[in-house]
Amino acid sequence: MSFRGKLRELIVALEFKKGDKIIYPNHGIGIIQDVITTTIAGMKQSLYRMHIYSNESTVMVPVGNIGEVGLRPIASKKEVDKLFRFLRDGSIDTYGDWKGRYQENSEKMRTGSITQVASVYKNLMLLSEHKPLSYRERKMLDRARYLIVSEVALVVDSTEEAAEKKLDRAVKISIKSALASSA
Structure with missing residues (x-):
């Protein structure tokens, strides 16, 4: 399995909560502002709402997609x-x-x-x-x-x-x- 595949597997097992600092690939450090549930195309979906510090933007990522996106916790x-x-x-x-x-x-x-x-x-x-x-x-x-x-x-x-x-x-x-x- 490739490095990226292993990383996705590991990250999918993680769950972030409000206030967690994260790394959003190619953008850097952010913070989970909230975990929200919304309806998209008639289906309920949980999303992480994140603030990305480098460009002062807000990004939403479906909880189930964090592996594909590459979202990860801050390094130890x-x-x-x-x-x-x-x-x-x-x-x-x-x-x-x-x-x-x-x-x-x-x-x-x-x-x-x-x-x-x-x-x-x-x-x-x-x-x-x-x-x-x-x-x-x-x-x-x-x-x-x-x-x-x-x-x-x-x-x-x-x-x-x-x-x-x-x-x-x-x-x-x-x-x-x-x-x-x-x-």
Whole structure:
């Protein structure tokens, strides 16, 4: 089973309640404002009404669709520690052609997994050491950075600036290692 499939299975088993902080893939941190029941096309359906902080929007997601959407709880401190080990480890996926790389990275961003987002970030940071990124890849890099930094800052109760510095140090170690092994 794919990573995304496992993630969906795990998330479907979860239930969120009012006040829970969540991650909405590609948008970042939000909060469950309410769980409402409404009638859609003649059928009663329960929906999560969420406030997404990054763009100050309200989003509604059917409770039964959280797996497909990729909605997940905020990472734990243990998961953040694991994330930084991954960020420092020097293993960075590389792709030959722009189209394949962009499609793969887009899919990883849509999973909502902080580790998959970090994989995209490491890949694009390494690529930027060799050549300028395209406009779309630069936007993806900035988005990945925002998603990682905002979640890490929330989880470890630090400022975004402190989370950025920690991210920069970890990725710098990884890139240095990757460049040394390819030399």
